[in-house]
Amino acid sequence: MVNEHIEIRNFSVCYGKECALKNVSLKIPNNAITVILGPSGCGKSTLLKSLNRLIDEVEDVRVEGEIIVDGKNIYDKDVKLPELRKKMGLLLQKPQVLPFSIYKNVIFGPKLNGIKDKKKLREMAQKYLTMAHLWEEVKDRIYEPAHKLSIGQQQRLCLARGLAVEPEILLCDEPTSALDPLSSKKVEETLLELKKDYTIILVTHILRQAKRLGDFIAFFYLGELVEFAPAKEFFENPKDERTRAYIKGEIS
Amino acid sequence: MERIKREKLFVLLMKLSLAIFLLLTFSLFTSIFFKGISFLSFEMVFSKPSRGFYMGGGGGIFPSIIGSLVLASSSTAIAFLLSLPLSIFISLYSRSTFSNFVRNFVDLLWGIPSIVYGIFGFFIMIYLGLKASLLAGIITLSFVVFPLILRSLDELFQNVPFSLKEASLSLGLSKFQMAVKVFLKAIAPGMLSAILISFGRAIGDSASILFTAGFSDNFPISLFSPTSSLPLVVFYLYSSPDEEVSGRAYAASLILIAIAVFISIISRRIGKRIYGK
Numbered sequence: 165m166v167n168e169h170i171e172i173r174n175f176s177v178c179y180g181k182e183c184a185l186k187n188v189s190l191k192i193p194n195n196a197i198t199v200i201l202g203p204s205g206c207g208k209s210t211l212l213k214s215l216n217r218l219i220d221e222v223e224d225v226r227v228e229g230e231i232i233v234d235g236k237n238i239y240d241k242d243v244k245l246p247e248l249r250k251k252m253g254l255l256l257q258k259p260q261v262l263p264f265s266i267y268k269n270v271i272f273g274p275k276l277n278g279i280k281d282k283k284k285l286r287e288m289a290q291k292y293l294t295m296a297h298l299w300e301e302v303k304d305r306i307y308e309p310a311h312k313l314s315i316g317q318q319q320r321l322c323l324a325r326g327l328a329v330e331p332e333i334l335l336c337d338e339p340t341s342a343l344d345p346l347s348s349k350k351v352e353e354t355l356l357e358l359k360k361d362y363t364i365i366l367v368t369h370i371l372r373q374a375k376r377l378g379d380f381i382a383f384f385y386l387g388e389l390v391e392f393a394p395a396k397e398f399f400e401n402p403k404d405e406r407t408r409a410y411i412k413g414e415i416s
Numbered sequence: 417m418e419r420i421k422r423e424k425l426f427v428l429l430m431k432l433s434l435a436i437f438l439l440l441t442f443s444l445f446t447s448i449f450f451k452g453i454s455f456l457s458f459e460m461v462f463s464k465p466s467r468g469f470y471m472g473g474g475g476g477i478f479p480s481i482i483g484s485l486v487l488a489s490s491s492t493a494i495a496f497l498l499s500l501p502l503s504i505f506i507s508l509y510s511r512s513t514f515s516n517f518v519r520n521f522v523d524l525l526w527g528i529p530s531i532v533y534g535i536f537g538f539f540i541m542i543y544l545g546l547k548a549s550l551l552a553g554i555i556t557l558s559f560v561v562f563p564l565i566l567r568s569l570d571e572l573f574q575n576v577p578f579s580l581k582e583a584s585l586s587l588g589l590s591k592f593q594m595a596v597k598v599f600l601k602a603i604a605p606g607m608l609s610a611i612l613i614s615f616g617r618a619i620g621d622s623a624s625i626l627f628t629a630g631f632s633d634n635f636p637i638s639l640f641s642p643t644s645s646l647p648l649v650v651f652y653l654y655s656s657p658d659e660e661v662s663g664r665a666y667a668a669s670l671i672l673i674a675i676a677v678f679i680s681i682i683s684r685r686i687g688k689r690i691y692g693k
Contacts (some may be wrong), residue, residue: 213582216586218582218585218586221581221582221585223511223512245585245590246588246589246590247588249585249586249587249588250587250588252586253586254581254582254583254586256583257581258579260579260580260582260583261583262580262583262598263598263601263602272587273587273588276587276588276589276593277588280574289495322583325587326586326587329588330589335586362493387620
């Protein structure tokens with residue numbers, strides 16, 4: 165654990181009187197997969213959405229504490245949201261393609277960033293679709309509408325689209341929960357390949373997935389960070405009573 | 417046993433309402449069709465009314481067809497241009513309490529009979545020193561369709577899945593870019609049908625243009641002179657005691673229906689094409 169470009173300090177999120185996250189402090193290691201693990205309703209997704217400030221879109225939400233990304237608190241007033249969000253790719257539970265062609269989905273980010281050269285855009289599309297293990301399946305039909313792809317393919321397209329914005333961090337919110345086993349496997353493999361270049365935060369409630377992918381595990385329960393440890397240590401020698409119960413399947 | 421009986425009863429009721437619906441639609445179309453078809457001719461559709469047209473003289477209602485098309489399309493265009501930014505504002509920017517206030521208010525506007533808009537339009541007209549004219553008719557009609565088009569656009573924006581919002585924002589789009597670059601495309605088919613529905617409403621409305629657009633036998637050549645329109649032609653023709661003349665009202669209605677049907681077919685075609693893309 166040398167470099168951390170994300171550090172969460174005393175962070176709470178409340179809706180009215182209900183708090184989804186309570187005083188969470190956590191440093192997220194670079195170039196590794198950090199799994200946010202926990203039963204549903206424990207604040208996992210809230211944490212993820214706090215990182216790219218999508219939480220701002222929820223009305224009447226109260227945020228306390230700090231999240232430091234690259235040395236700056238992202239909740240400071242002068243933070244530009246589009247710039248912040250470009251640093252972080254987001255993979256949702258259910259893939260959400262944009263209502264355009266496959267090609268236009270991938271190059272949407274680059275185009276937004278001012279790249280106009282057609283040849284360059286073509287190359288980028290191929291590069292990122294290849295990274296997401298989708299290129300071979302769609303190379304002959306990249307001008308077809310994206311919604312015609314299968315759900316599994318759509319999720320990989322969303323990954324390619326996110327990567328094309330050239331983020332440093334990938335936020336994944338149960339990205340395989342809506343997918344068939346084969347597509348899930350491909351997405352998981354891609355994430356494992358990507359971790360050498362990206363800081364990946366993966367939300368899941370599936371223990372086995374956390375074991376397969378996680379380098380570090382942060383276990384959340386009822387809005388609190390219960391335990392944070394390297395994966396091996398977490399599974400072999402959990403310190404907290406609640407962690408042990410969750411690993412054994414006693415709480416879910 | 418009891419449950420099956422009840423279910424059968426309800427299915428029967430559904431079929432009954434279907435039968436009533438079909439009967440009504442069928443009799444509406446057939447009665448207008450058969451009463452109007454004998455008066456429908458090339459001259460009726462494509463020529464100007466003669467001086468004695470409303471007393472049984474020759475000529476046709478071409479200027480009113482054009483007048484109605486101009487009235488309906490211009491008012492729809494104005495209402496659309498006005499409601500698009502507002503619908504984006506209330507569905508994406510403002511707090512939900514304010515948005516709901518606007519929505520309730522617009523629903524209230526929608527409930528106001530169009531004759532009231534007509535009177536209001538007349539009032540504005542006098543205030544601005546306008547005569548009964550094409551312009552006054554367009555302005556008044558745009559009041560009539562504005563709530564309809566605003567609420568449809570608002571519904572469309574609200575029905576965009578939240579995840580599309582998340583996906584767009586996470587790519588680094590600003591809210592405005594998201595609305596314009598992604599959402600407009602996502603709601604395009606619905607937007608088109610909203611426009612066409614409002615066009616259909618505008619072309620059929622008579623009360624609002626009664627005082628404001630005036631009446632004339634001429635083509636709508638100037639914004640500041642009165643215009644002819646189909647609903648009012650139907651009204652004036654049908655008021656005639658002469659059967660020869662009141663029959664023409666059915667022919668004019670037939671034309672009005674034909675335009676409406678044409679518009680709805682086109683809107684579906686275009687909608688499908690955009691959706692299929």
